Amino acid sequence: MLRFTFFFKKWYYCSAASAPTLDLINFSILKMKRFFLFGFGLVSAAINAQDTIAYSVNSEIVDFKSPEVETYKILDAFEGSKYDSISQKYNHEGIMVTEKTFNWDAKKERRVYQGIHKHWYDSGKPFYTENYKDGKLDGNLVAYHENGKIRRKDRFKNGKLTNGHVWDEEGNELEHFPHFKRANFPGGKDALIAYLRNNIRLPEYIKTGETHKVLVKFTLDTEGKVAQYKILESPEDRFYTLETLRVLDAMPAWEPTELFGKQVNTFLTIPVVFRKG
Template sequence: MFKLKLSESPMKNFYLSLIFSGISISAFAQDTIYMDKDYQELDTKENAEFFKIITPNAEDADFLNTTYFMDGTKKAEQSYDLKEEKKVYQGLHKHYYESGELFYQLPFKNGKKHGHLLAYWENGTKRRHDVFKKDELKEGKVWNEEGEELDYFAYHIPASFPGGQEKLQAFLKENINMPQEQERGTVVKVILKFTINPEGDLSEIQIVEGAPHRYNAESVRVLANMPKWNPSIRFGEQVATRYSLPIIFRK
């Protein structure tokens, strides 16, 4: 076991403390988290599409999350603070093509988009320029790969149930079979998370907050029998996304 001698100077102790602190931080920063194509964390490297390293004490925030393709090419840099165990994005976030070229950058302030979103085609041509203030879009322009301006469209359109929230609630009300044992005047909630793929199909249904088995099974059954959703669209392309949905049993 390594021990400091009492005769060693305070300054030497200080330097040793710095060295050990640096080793501790470096070890933490090298923790590698593997993810699948939908950015869901995996227990092993097998079937991973990406990996990320979380570094404490980023320039603009408490943490820097750097995501890489499996060949080590950087995919994204996202800084954030942790407030009550919730991520609050801060600073300039950058995303890259697999070729290593900058895809887009977007600044955040206290968890809100705030500033200029600049996106580029892989050949370096500007793809879009949006201006946000506290999450509110102020103005924006979009161009094709040849540099010709297009009709404006939002860079991100969230996934949605066909017809919107009212249609979703109507579907749930019509299709949920209420367990007979539930007492009148009571409410039971099940929260599920699932993937909506680029074609709008639902998969990878998980129970985040469960209830007695009958409620969990009924919630999963209803989701499995839903029609296709409108998939999430980012930068004009349909992409997979994870979605959380509460199912309320009210009698």
């Protein structure tokens, strides 16, 4: 008998503009011809003040002198501030594109979004601002088109939308739609679990009660296809890694993540546990 263990956790998806949190099943695959390390969002709760991290266009951590550097972030402690830390992201031209503030949540034992987060287009023009309280949207979310005209105004309370308006680039009001839509496997989480259960095979030599885990991570692209993969953890026996990759590589396309109605890339991770008996 093959059993799967899935963990649902907060994860940060990466786009050119923002990274709201997701509660998702998270997946990844490693393609033999491409291998990238992803590291968007908070790198570590224990990172020191004034630490700076450089990323390539593929979000691989690189040296600042590398010609591949596309963006980087600075995490800085606020002495005497109501916030514990700040995260700033810049594009390759040195223009700040995101600024976020965080506080430490002792119960959850991790940093959570707190206060006003600001986002800019790569041109440096304002994109949108959003307000967080204890990790949840709370207050106003205001977005602008790149021509400077208002794009949307949403009001949130404890993570829930209470009212909102959306406008096009000419100032015409549109039918309201969610500012963020998470990626979805066709048929939902149950269908995803069923797909894996029905397609992943156990090796003939696995013993009853024996357990093996493969932790995989990938980018879900704007077409909902799995791309740019990395194995984070796997047994010495390559069977489990290769079998996981075989099945995930054939996985049907997802409905991609959308931000302000535009499809964006998503980073996802999942541990798959093989167990007999």
